[in-house]
Amino acid sequence: MSDALNIIQDPTLTYRQELVGLARLGESTDDSLRYSDAYYAAKARGALCDLNEGVMPFRPRYICPDYELLFRKGCDFLQLDPPKDLLEAVNVLEIFYCHVPSITTYPVYLGDLDKLLEPFVIKEDREYAKKVLRLFLRNIDRVQTDSFVHADIGPEDSVTARILLELTEEMQLAVPNLTLRYDPEKTSDDFALACVRCMLKTAKPSFANHRMFVREWGDRYAIASCYNGLMIGGGGYTLPRMRLYECALDAKSPEDFLDRELPKYIDLQLEYMDKRVKFIVEESSFFKTNFLVTEGFVKRENFIGMFGVVGLAECCNHLLGITDVKKGFGLNPEATRLGRRIMDAIEKRVSEHVAPYCDAFDHHYRLHAQVGIDTDGMDDSPGTRIPIGAEPAMLDQLEVNEQFHPYFPTGTGDIFKFEETWVKTPEAVLPIIKGSLSRGLRYFSGYLENNDVVRVTGYLVKKSEIEKLRQKKQSLNQVTLYGMGAQDGGHALDRRVQAYE
Amino acid sequence: MNKAPVNKIIPFSNVDGPGNRTSIFFQGCSFRCQFCHNPETIRLCVHCGACVPGCPVHALRQDADGQVRWDPKACVQCDACLKACPHSASPRIRWMTVEEVLLEIRRSLPYIEGITTSGGDCTLYPAFLTELFTRVHEAGKTCLIDGNGALDFRSHPQLLSACDGVMLDVKAVDPAWSMQLIGNDGTSVLQSLKYLLQAGKLAEVRTVIFPGRDRENAETVRYTAARIGDRCPYKIIRYRPFGVREEFQAFLGEDTTDAAYAESYARLARDAGASKAYVI
Numbered sequence: 001m002s003d004a005l006n007i008i009q010d011p012t013l014t015y016r017q018e019l020v021g022l023a024r025l026g027e028s029t030d031d032s033l034r035y036s037d038a039y040y041a042a043k044a045r046g047a048l049c050d051l052n053e054g055v056m057p058f059r060p061r062y063i064c065p066d067y068e069l070l071f072r073k074g075c076d077f078l079q080l081d082p083p084k085d086l087l088e089a090v091n092v093l094e095i096f097y098c099h100v101p102s103i104t105t106y107p108v109y110l111g112d113l114d115k116l117l118e119p120f121v122i123k124e125d126r127e128y129a130k131k132v133l134r135l136f137l138r139n140i141d142r143v144q145t146d147s148f149v150h151a152d153i154g155p156e157d158s159v160t161a162r163i164l165l166e167l168t169e170e171m172q173l174a175v176p177n178l179t180l181r182y183d184p185e186k187t188s189d190d191f192a193l194a195c196v197r198c199m200l201k202t203a204k205p206s207f208a209n210h211r212m213f214v215r216e217w218g219d220r221y222a223i224a225s226c227y228n229g230l231m232i233g234g235g236g237y238t239l240p241r242m243r244l245y246e247c248a249l250d251a252k253s254p255e256d257f258l259d260r261e262l263p264k265y266i267d268l269q270l271e272y273m274d275k276r277v278k279f280i281v282e283e284s285s286f287f288k289t290n291f292l293v294t295e296g297f298v299k300r301e302n303f304i305g306m307f308g309v310v311g312l313a314e315c316c317n318h319l320l321g322i323t324d325v326k327k328g329f330g331l332n333p334e335a336t337r338l339g340r341r342i343m344d345a346i347e348k349r350v351s352e353h354v355a356p357y358c359d360a361f362d363h364h365y366r367l368h369a370q371v372g373i374d375t376d377g378m379d380d381s382p383g384t385r386i387p388i389g390a391e392p393a394m395l396d397q398l399e400v401n402e403q404f405h406p407y408f409p410t411g412t413g414d415i416f417k418f419e420e421t422w423v424k425t426p427e428a429v430l431p432i433i434k435g436s437l438s439r440g441l442r443y444f445s446g447y448l449e450n451n452d453v454v455r456v457t458g459y460l461v462k463k464s465e466i467e468k469l470r471q472k473k474q475s476l477n478q479v480t481l482y483g484m485g486a487q488d489g490g491h492a493l494d495r496r497v498q499a500y501e
Numbered sequence: 502m503n504k505a506p507v508n509k510i511i512p513f514s515n516v517d518g519p520g521n522r523t524s525i526f527f528q529g530c531s532f533r534c535q536f537c538h539n540p541e542t543i544r545l546c547v548h549c550g551a552c553v554p555g556c557p558v559h560a561l562r563q564d565a566d567g568q569v570r571w572d573p574k575a576c577v578q579c580d581a582c583l584k585a586c587p588h589s590a591s592p593r594i595r596w597m598t599v600e601e602v603l604l605e606i607r608r609s610l611p612y613i614e615g616i617t618t619s620g621g622d623c624t625l626y627p628a629f630l631t632e633l634f635t636r637v638h639e640a641g642k643t644c645l646i647d648g649n650g651a652l653d654f655r656s657h658p659q660l661l662s663a664c665d666g667v668m669l670d671v672k673a674v675d676p677a678w679s680m681q682l683i684g685n686d687g688t689s690v691l692q693s694l695k696y697l698l699q700a701g702k703l704a705e706v707r708t709v710i711f712p713g714r715d716r717e718n719a720e721t722v723r724y725t726a727a728r729i730g731d732r733c734p735y736k737i738i739r740y741r742p743f744g745v746r747e748e749f750q751a752f753l754g755e756d757t758t759d760a761a762y763a764e765s766y767a768r769l770a771r772d773a774g775a776s777k778a779y780v781i
Contacts, residue, residue: 395512395609421515424781428515428522435612500516 012469016145017478020105027054033279039268047246047265048272051103051239051308051373057276059101059286061306064222065297066233067111070096077291086120086129090136097144100292102225104478106146109224109235110176114153114161121160130163134171137164141173147459147479148225149176155183155210157191165198165205172202174453174460174477179223182437183210189430196426196433196446200418203447203455209405209437216409226371226458227443228411234302236410237357238276240269241308241370243380244315244342254319254338258345266349273305273365274356281357301360306410307350308370311380312339313387330386330400339384343407369404369412371458372492374485382457383412391496398436405442413443415455419499423448449497456483456492463493504596505626508542512609518645518668518704520614523606528594530622531651533684534672535749536709536740542621543589552582552592561592599632606637615643615665624652627660634663645704650690654697666704667697674724678717694728703729707736710763712756722766726775735778737767 007013007021033056042048053061070092074081078099083089093111100107121129140149153161168178180187180195187210195205206227213221213229220232230236247265251257281287281300292298313329316338322328329335347367355365369383381387384404391397394416401414422429433444447455452462461483465475469484486492506528511517514524530543537543550563560575561582569592582592597605606616616637618630623646634644643665650669654661661667671690673679679687697703706729710718722737729735739758742750763780770778 393512395612398612399608425515427520428513431521431614432513432612439611498513500511500514 011472012474012481014145014474014476014478017474020478023105024052024054027056027058030056032056033275035272035275036268038264039272042265042268045246045249046243046379047249048269049241049243049373050272051241051370053103053238053240053276057238057280058284059290060235060237060280060303061103061239062108062224062228062230062236063100063102063292063298064109064224064230064232064235065096065100065107065111065292067093067096067116069233069297071116073295075291075297076295083120086117086124086132089117089120090132090139094136094139094143097140101286101290102148104146104148106144106149108148108150108228109222109230109232110140110144110149110151112153112222113151113164114158118158118160121158121163126159126163129159130167133160133163134167137167137171137173137176141171141175142476144175145476145478147174147177147461147477147483150179150224150226151176152179152181152208152223153205154180154191154195155186157188161191162194165194168204169198169201172453172462174462174465174479177226177460178205179208179227179443180205181210181213181223182207182433184434184438186210192430192434193426196429197423199446200423200426200429200448201451203445203451203453203460206413206443206445206455207433207437209442212406212437212440212442213409223411223443226411227413227445228306228368229409230304231302231360233296233298234304234360235298236306237280237303238273239306239308239368239370240272240276241310241368242266242269242346243311243376244309245311245318245380248315248318251319254341257315257319258341262342262345263349266346269307270350270353270355270365273307277305277356277358300357304358304361304410305355305365306368307346307365308368309346310370310372310376310383312342312384312404313381314379315339315342325387325390328387328390330397331390331392336400336403340403343384343404347407366409367407368410369408371413372486372490374482374489377489378491383408385414388491388495394432394498398432398439398441402436402440406440408442411443413445413458414441415445415447415457415495417449417495417497418446419449419497421500422498454493456486457490459483503629503632504598505629506545506594507597507602508591508594508621510602510605512606513612514617517617517619517647518615518666521612522645523609523613523616524647525602525606525616525618525623527618527620527623527626528591529625530620530649531625531685532622532649535682535752536711536745537749538744540589540746541583541586541591546586546590546592546594547588549588551587552585555581555585557581599629599636602633603636610640610642613642615645617645617647617668619647620649622649622651624648624660627652627657631657631660631663634660638663648693650693651685652693653689654693654700654702661700661702664702666702667693668705668707669693669697669703670707670709671721671725672709673717674721675717678720691724694725698728698732703733705734705736707738708766709738709740710758710766711740712754712758712762718766719769722770723773726770726773726778730774731776733777735770735775737763737770737778737780739763739780 097107102108222232251261316335317328354363372382465480466484508526508528511524517524548569553561560572646667676686
């Protein structure tokens with residue numbers, strides 16, 4: 001049976017999901033973009049992974065349009081005038097979203113919704129504004145049916161952000177993903193507490209370290225997809241990843257790995273990225289003719305290549321001969337120190353590489369702690385996370401995160417699962433988040449163990465939707481399938497519960 | 502050097518006062534509450550050795566000097582020693598100086614609003630607490646006492662001024678019921694309630710509601726609520742037999758207090774003036 005027939009006959013795929021699957025299959029019929037034999041060998045053994053990005057990239061992986069420009073100038077191609085009121089504003093956005101490409105085919109960045117909509121919201125009666133925003137969120141959930149669709153709020157409080165939080169809690173939807181940019185001087189405790197309450201009820205928003213991102217990107221940054229730091233009016237060209245555990249399998253010792261194997265694989269991934277970035281910019285039509293580019297909603301110079309890694313924990317444990325994860329990376333100072341050495345080495349080598357078309361970023365790619373995919377199983381934990389099942393007490397886990405999060409301007413994060421009593425004490429969660437962000441944590445996510453909407457590795461799914469797939473029914477959200485795979489293979493939802501002990 | 506017996510330290514707690522707090526549990530208590538949920542904190546170890554043979558990982562040993570010693574590194578926290586102890590004690594305590602406690606809680610400080618000392622009854626060690634609180638205040642964090650009310654705070658003004666508030670259990674008002682329930686007539690608790698209110702140091706009051714004890718519950722709640730008014734939260738707690746020693750379950754029953762029954766006492770408390778009364 002052909003792959004195409006498999007897709008066409010799969011009872012759990014919606015029409016849209018079949019279309020995306022078939023398109024991916026079609027793209028893979030052309031292999032004219034070639035890499036070195038050493039790259040293919042590394043890919044075949046699982047040391048490097050292209051995240052099924054497709055062999056012929058026809059758009060950048062992540063695109064973060066400048067929605068402020070859209071609201072200022074409108075869009076010629078889509079025949080949209082600048083909106084004059086709230087109804088026009090959400091209508092303009094709803095239309096525009098459908099034309100923003102990405103690796104998922106859905107827009108991974110919806111904009112800073114509070115800032116975009118606040119001027120319109122405050123002109124309306126609050127109840128009316130809330131009704132319009134409710135329909136807006138419903139439209140996003142039913143049309144942009146993918147959990148990597150992401151909106152940002154904060155750092156300042158606003159009427160719009162408050163309404164969005166209320167609706168998020170009331171509607172219990174997996175889409176869109178939501179981030180609060182948290183800044184201790186700009187974000188009030190009252191607003192942050194409202195976000196914590198919402199997070200404990202709906203697994204969102206997550207908390208991004210605004211100061212850290214601003215330091216690295218300036219204040220025109222977006223949090224997109226899972227937790228990816230990118231430029232507004234730009235995005236990410238490509239995101240391949242080193243699977244560090246597999247990269248370490250041939251190393252005879254930690255020193256051998258650092259001296260020989262690690263640089264080899266870093267260079268192969270850089271070669272892969274260089275070729276792809278050049279192809280997207282020079283060969284594909286996106287940067288020549290797409291209206292997003294020609295009308296200035298994105299600029300080539302605001303795009304960056306994302307250098308991904310996964311499985312640092314398993315890599316360190318393997319190199320040190322540690323078989324019990326509870327005595328390994330994150331819990332064993334020697335293994336954690338080795339992790340720092342490995343990340344230092346990766347950061348240094350990547351920063352020495354001159355990357356094409358990254359001129360706005362000193363001609364360098366930036367690191368990304370990739371969040372894992374459903375087929376990783378237990379071989380490679382997401383990014384630099386401590387393996388599920390081995391998580392130490394929350395304080396210890398945060399301290400490990402604080403050491404590793406600064407390496408990743410294009411995104412990393414960790415997730416904490418809370419038991420029921422925390423719903424009544426959001427004021428106990430906030431100091432934990434604030435404390436950790438002040439000490440170098442980049443991105444904090446939390447959810448309640450008994451909630452239907454839960455965070456899998458970086459994205460949200462509904463447990464009830466996973467159940468639908470198990471019963472061979474279709475799930476409108478194309479990410480539910482990944483959630484089921486991550487749970488079955490990687491026990492992603494079995495992370496330690498933060499309880500009183 | 503001022504030392505106190507510490508049963509355990511919990512870095513993050515969301516149930517021992519407002520915000521996220523580090524909770525420090527001290528060993529020893531002068532009351533004998535029938536419904537004590539951590540009876541292993543009541544007495545100090547008498548080094549009888551009864552717990553030693555049952556330890557599955559040999560984390561306990563009795564040395565030639567007769568002392569039972571505990572190896573925290575080998576311990577797997579299975580609690581076999583606590584079950585074996587005939588004295589409501591624990592071999593797993595550490596006699597710590599204030600410096601040692603500070604060293605251990607230092608890592609938590611960026612993530613917490615403050616510390617709460619509990620037990621057992623932490624007020625058995627007023628000088629230790631005064632010193633600890635003074636040092637924690639220097640780090641900009643708050644200090645709360647979770648106490649049983651046995652200590653006469655009037656005799657310890659330095660402790661009271663060093664702490665930010667006291668969370669008090671008022672378990673029984675009627676002396677006879679109190680004697681039955683906690684092995685003490687409760688006079689000192691009611692005096693503490695009065696004095697802490699006067700001093701403005703009462704952070705919260707809690708009362709456990711027992712199934713079927715209509716008269717006793719009502720008397721305790723009415724008395725307490727009338728006194729605290731709106732000055733601090735009044736938490737009404739449902740009795741839960743889980744964790745209570747079997748011999749005392751016979752006295753208090755095996756039933757958990759019904760939620761609606763507990764709610765009726767929260768209403769009673771509010772009617773009696775405690776506007777911030779609620780069931781937890």
